[in-house]
Structure formats: C-alpha cells, structure tokens
C-alpha cells in the first residue's frame with residue numbers, strides 16, 4: 001500500500017541518523033503504527049500538547065505537568081539519547097518560540113555528533129523555523145492511487161459484509177476518492193455506510209461535498225461558479241475552435257486514449273488586459289462540463305521555509321482530487337517573477353517554479369490547466385517551451401468583426417429588444433482600440449444613461465456618446481501595447497483571433 005514507500009524512506013532516514021524527521025500529516029493513528037514498525041527495537045518517548053510526556057503504548061502520562069522544555073532538558077543527560085525515538089505531537093506552536101527552537105537545535109546537534117536518536121515531529125501543518133532548517137527532513141503521506149483506493153473500498157466491504165459494488169461504480173468511486181488519504185476514504189466510507197447501510201451511487205455526492213469542504217479549509221483554491229459559456233466570448237475564434245476540439249478529447253478521454261490521443265494538459269492565454277482571458281478560462285470549464293478552481297498564487301507564498309512548496313503541493317493534490325476539473329492559474333507572471341534571482345524570496349520562487357514545471361510535464365490526470373498572464377516578458381523561458389502547455393495563445397485588441405460580436409453580446413445581455421434598432425457599424429468605426437471590457441463598459445453606461453433620461457429604448461447615439469466619454473485601452477496604454485504585440489509576434493504565439 002501507499003505507506004510502503006513512506007515506511008522504507010522513514011526507516012532509511014532513521015538508520016542514516018537524520019536528526020529530525022517532520023511527518024506532515026494528520027493521520028496520527030497511522031503514524032503510531034508506522035513508527036512502531038520502523039523503530040526496530042528503539043525505545044519511543046512520546047510528548048504531546050494535551051498530555052505531556054506519555055507512554056507510547058498505553059498513552060498514559062508518565063509524569064504529570066512535564067513540559068516540552070523539561071522533556072528536552074532531560075534528554076540531554078547521558079545515555080538517554082541512546083537508541084531512542086523522540087516523538088513530538090502537536091508542537092507547532094512551540095516551533096515559533098525561539099527558546100524551545102534553540103533547545104531542539106541543541107538536541108539535533110547532539111544527534112549529528114553521534115547520539116543514536118531521532119526526533120520525529122508529527123503535525124498537519126508545516127512550520128519549519130529557519131534555525132532548524134538544516135536539521136529537518138520532511139516526509140509526507142502520499143495520496144492513494146486508483147488501485148489502492150479500490151482495494152481500500154473492497155476491504156471495507158469485506159469488513160462490514162456489504163454487497164459487492166459493481167465494477168463501473170467501483171471505478172467511479174476510485175475517481176471520486178482520488179486525492180484523499182486512506183484515513184479520509186475510510187471515514188467517508190463509514191459515513192456513507194452509516195447513512196443507509198450500503199454503498200451506492202448517491203454516496204458520490206457525499207464525497208463531492210467533502211471535497212468542497214477540503215477546498216474551503218485549505219484556503220488556497222477557490223471554486224468559481226460557472227456562468228459564462230463559450231457563446232459569451234465575442235471573437236477569439238481560433239481559441240474557441242481549439243477549445244472545442246480539446247473538449248471533445250477531454251469528455252471522451254477513455255476512447256481518445258485508446259485511440260492514441262494524449263491527455264490534454266492545458267493552455268496559456270497571454271495578452272492585453274480586458275480582452276477575454278479570464279472569460280475564456282471560465283468558459284473552458286463550462287465547455288468541459290467540470291468544476292473550475294482558481295489558484296491564487298499570492299496566497300500560496302508562506303512565511304516559513306518549505307511552506308510555499310507545501311501549499312503548492314497541496315493545491316495541486318487538491319485539484320487532482322477534484323479532477324476532472326479546470327485549474328485556472330490567474331496572473332501567472334506574478335507567481336513566477338523573480339526566478340533565478342538572488343536572495344531567499346527568489347530561491348523560493350525558483351523552487352516553486354521547478355515543482356510546477358515538473359508537475360505540468362508529468363501530469364496525466366484530467367486536471368486541465370488554464371493559465372492566464374498579462375505580461376509574458378516576465379515569464380521564464382522554460383515555461384514557454386513545448387511540452388508544458390499544449391498551446392500558447394495571445395489575445396490582442398479585438399478587430400472590427402470581434403468588436404461587433406462583443407457589442408452584440410453585451411447589448412443582448414441587457415437590452416435584447418433594442419438590438420435590431422442599433423447601427424452597430426457606427427459603433428465599430430468609433431470604437432477602434434477598445435478592449436472587450438471597454439465595450440462592455442460603454443454598453444453599460446449607455447443603458448444606464450438611457451434609463452436615467454427616461455428613454456423607452458436605447459439608441460445608437462447613446463452608445464456613441466458613451467464612446468466619446470471613454471478613453472480606450474489603446475489610448476491609455478499605447479506604448480506598452482505596441483511593445484507587447486511585437487513581443488508576441490516575435491515569439492510566434494498563436495493568435496486567439498482569426
């Protein structure tokens with residue numbers, strides 16, 4: 001099962017004399033079993049926040065009111081560090097206390113100098129004080145793969161003598177449970193069973209609800225409601241065609257794979273602000289008929305060493321757990337600016353970026369990535385290489401035909417009855433250099449003004465007036481737009497428009 005890997009790594013680390021092993025998990029029960037197995041006869045001292053120093057086997061207190069500090073001081077005495085495992089649970093808040101941190105460091109030094117002991121910290125949050133960074137090795141519990149999940153379900157069925165679950169339902173369960181730990185899966189199985197004494201298709205909803213909870217708790221991903229469809233995008237015909245083709249593959253992935261088609265990875269949409277990048281990300285999820293998760297790169301960066309990586313890892317694991325889904329990474333350039341530079345922050349970014357690239361390269365789950373960026377000059381070249389994204393599109397200012405479509409879409413949303421009376425050609429000629437968002441803005445203004453003036457319908461002139469009162473994007477950003485366009489053309493990105 002999943003822990004084989006973890007167990008053997010753990011055992012190797014102990015044998016190799018690693019001073020501190022940090023187990024990043026909340027599956028405490030399981031940790032006890034694993035530690036016992038890897039201890040190979042070493043004595044285990046356990047300390048936790050609730051009970052202090054306790055007997056590892058019976059969990060009864062050995063000394064009343066024995067603080068963590070007293071425990072560490074005690075251990076420094078001769079002989080006490082001989083073939084020992086020092087198991088510390090719920091100590092995260094102590095890892096922010098310099099006094100305790102420096103005492104733990106003292107112990108770690110003794111171990112490095114030859115004391116045969118290992119400190120094992122178990123926690124579901126990862127807090128690694130800078131001072132201990134050199135001494136700590138992080139171990140994480142892996143999520144189960146499909147076969148392991150199926151085995152877990154079958155074991156559960158056997159244990160409770162339930163009716164066998166049909167093969168295709170078992171497959172669906174395996175997909176739904178993806179990204180959960182064994183502990184969580186068993187909990188959910190127990191919950192489903194307690195509900196009505198069986199495991200059935202309707203339990204899949206329960207699992208989905210649970211996953212939504214996980215997203216909320218983790219706080220790095222946001223589930224975006226799906227309103228926009230591909231028909232809400234005016235223009236960008238090349239991009240839309242491409243997306244429709246990928247949707248066909250994605251929605252028939254088993255057939256497609258059998259045929260020899262690769263799993264779609266995702267795309268990068270870069271370009272001018274307000275021209276439909278976010279809109280396209282949302283429409284993609286709708287087209288693919290899967291949930292949309294937005295990854296906030298700003299929230300990912302943590303203040304402790306290793307925290308950002310753990311956050312990214314968790315976000316990715318969570319997205320894979322929810323998958324099939326679209327993972328929208330907004331403002332990609334913000335996350336990965338400063339790569340390759342000097343200093344702590346740049347190093348974190350570079351590592352983070354490396355992890356992301358590896359994931360993109362190796363990804364075989366139905367997590368379709370839509371990354372959006374305004375300024376690709378800030379993006380590292382490795383990201384733009386083939387094999388990371390299936391395609392990179394650039395979105396420029398809408399041309400005449402596109403502005404016509406965008407105009408129609410936004411009038412249609414608010415005043416469909418007025419569409420036939422409006423001379424769109426006039427609006428097109430007056431709105432050169434306007435972005436999609438600009439056009440939406442002028443339609444909104446015109447509708448509001450017409451209402452305020454007690455007009456029965458909106459007329460072409462209302463819109464023209466709104467145009468005259470607006471500074472277009474190309475006026476506001478003339479120089480940088482020209483530079484951007486040149487950049488895209490020289491890099492030979494695909495134009496999203498026809």
Ligand code: ATP
Nearest residue numbers: 232233234273274275276277278279406436437440
């Ligand atoms: P930013 O980089 O500033 O986030 P963006 O390219 O992601 O910009 P969107 O958020 O997609 O821009 O566009 C803003 C709004 O402008 C959209 O919600 C939509 O109402 C309108 N809009 C932009 N482009 C189009 C388009 N091609 N068709 C229809 N509406 C559009």
